[in-house]
Amino acid sequence: MSDVLAQALRYLNDPLVWTRDGGLLDLTREHLLMTLAAVGAAAALALPLGAWLGHRDGPGGRGSGIVVALSNTSRALPTLAIILLLATAGLFGDTATILAAGVFAAPVLLAGAYDGVRGADPAARDAARGLGLSPARVLWQVEAPLAAPLVAAGVRTAVVQVVATIPLAALAGGGGLGQVIAFGMGTQRYGQVLAGGVLVAGLCLLIDAVLAVAQRLATPRPLRARATRR
């Protein structure tokens, strides 16, 4: 056991491991780019859709079963299976991973936008309508800012989930930091497995912390006390 620990430390202490082509720095950059692509694609679809559904349902109205059903089903769906199935369809590596991670992130983003817009204070909504704002402007100028805390919380959760999911891609030939773990398992270098695990975990915690700050900044000041993590 201390052997493995020593191996892991030796691995992480080797500057070449970090800086060479395809080294840890490259893998981290790739990891983050894949995250950006996955969350970006999912957000482009899910945020407007969620906001529209939330606007349509309104407060107190009957909720869309779709949103609840989607977010429940997505929990049960094993991401590993999606990645492997996409790989057998000829979609290998990074593209498949970005797709699978996007599928994983979309329900979280959708739920955040939906709950946020739907839960916007009805009085503010009515006041905006009374001022003669069009539905689109009600959504954009009143409901969207009020929804910001929940949307931001959804984005934060989605990003962290995607950063945590992308390592699985390495099992199907994808890139990112998961490669360190997959290679280590394949070659039975458990020190490297441990090092990879610690690196991925560290990256997730770091990004979560950064986004916690961003989430706070995205929340209008009067709403800050109410902002919670989902």
Place this chain on the structure above:
Amino acid sequence: MPGNPWFRWSWVLDNSDLLATRAWQHLLLTIEAVAIAAAIALPLAVLVVRRRRLAAALVGVAAVVYTVPSLALFAILAPLLGIGRTPVLLGLVLYALLVLLRQTLAGLTALDPAVVEAARGLGYGPAQVTMRVRLPAALPAVVSGLRLATVSTVALVTVGVVVGYGGLGQLMFEGFRNNFYRAEISAATLACLLLAFALDAALWAAGRALTPWARRSAA
């Protein structure tokens, strides 16, 4: 080569034994993990619920640990505990524990203080208040926590294949290595989803049976 269909019923029939074995492993691992987590989370939540600082700290730590990806957690545990079932089980227990702890604490703290006062007025001691008032009132939250933890655990078990023990995940990975045989992967995926829904439905039914008052007040 018999082609590579997305799903093949005959594969399921021919390999029903294998499928059943893996599904059984998957089920046992899930139930074991959630049961251990519940055995830790419920008493812990009852113990800390009245110490607000401690409860907040616990939930905070839980949220941080929950951020750690499953693959990374297994990769950290496996070299230390050896390859196989143990690191997977421990990882699953940790994740389920966090969900259950958060939900149970939320359920326990949401209780109307007037109800506790009333129970004290009836002469209940602290232990009785906990057993006969607090816990029953938190039951719906506990059940929803159990459902959440169970469904996520079913999906998470598959990741365990990386450290040598993944239940149905093993079939997924075998199918992948075996010339990308899709029927095996999709059959295992469907079995996984079915398992999650069956367990979820069972817990829902159990929760409903245990909280008859919730139905009465809703009606």
